[in-house]
Amino acid sequence: MKDKKGDILRAALVCLGEGQNPNEIKIAEIARRAGVGKGTVYEYFTSKQELFAESVLCFISECLAKMQKAGGSGSFRERFFAVLKVLSGCLDNCRPLFYTVFLHQQFCSPEAEAAQRMLSRQPEVERELLLILDELLRQAEAEGLFPRREEQDSLFAFSCVVGALCFAGCSPTKQDRDLLFEKCYQTFLKLNQ
Template sequence: MSEEKKTQVYLGVISLVQQGRSLNELKVSEIAEASGIGKGTCYEYFSSKEEIIRETLLYTFHKEFDSFCGLLQFDQGFEAGFRQILTVMEKALSQFSPFQTLMSSVGKRELKQYVSEEAMENIMRQMIRLIDLLLDQALQEGVIEPQRPREYQRFVLIGVMQAYCFQITNPQLQISAAQAADYAWQGLREALA
């Protein structure tokens, strides 16, 4: 099975969704045309439209997650790593990545139709592993105290990052990304001290 052909199909789906098409309304013939291959060739690699969509969602998630992880440099310290994550999040939110485009095209109920519970659990494990790497570094540097349970530490870190995203995506709040990052850093330190 040619990974190159499958990638062509994934990119075809992404292209259609970026043009405003809903994932649920796509037909295999449209996907094949957007991918530059025949409908029959599409069925050589995928058994159904649902499989195409499922694999496209997983492909884009893993590609973006790997890219995100590749940008992180924990060797500069916890604060620098944390601020770098915020910068990457800001960039991702302002550019509306292919994964975000796909996710906005499918509702939560439909997502369960395309992505198995096992795949979602695997994605969550990867994200938790990244969060734990960051928290481990904070503990080693003495930025946070070890008396708090790991679940609480994750809760605070995720909450601060969500608050940061809310602040920078709502211009009526009149706060710069730099100021929001400073508040996020201050809030994180105070909540985990």
């Protein structure tokens, strides 16, 4: 049973990731791609909006899980680079998905069901991100690189680095990836010192 739900979530994500307009994606198409009947979709999700919200949240969770795994061993420097690499890969591969999520009314207008569902899970996502950061920072502390700081300060420093990564990654003349990661690393160090 659980696999069917996962298959449906993944099929919805594939449709969204192709940049299809969420209004035009049919439950029947998602069912077909998941290899289940249309009725089965409604056994797991009450509406298309619920399905979309859950599939995007599922994608975010998977990205965070990959980041956590990547940041789970090695020196602070190795962990930090590994986390950036995962993040940068997620961004590069999922631009159409992000486009849909950021731009489409179903995800953006505060009254839309999908938006409300995603919003209600935001604290959970932030908590997962903080856990990843926490592990990184504990490693940095163990290596004597910098002392622990307020959680929100570390989150802000991290968002600076991710922001710079996004800008550089968005630019069609991709800077040399390694150099970019190095700059991000130095920046994160400096902001935490």
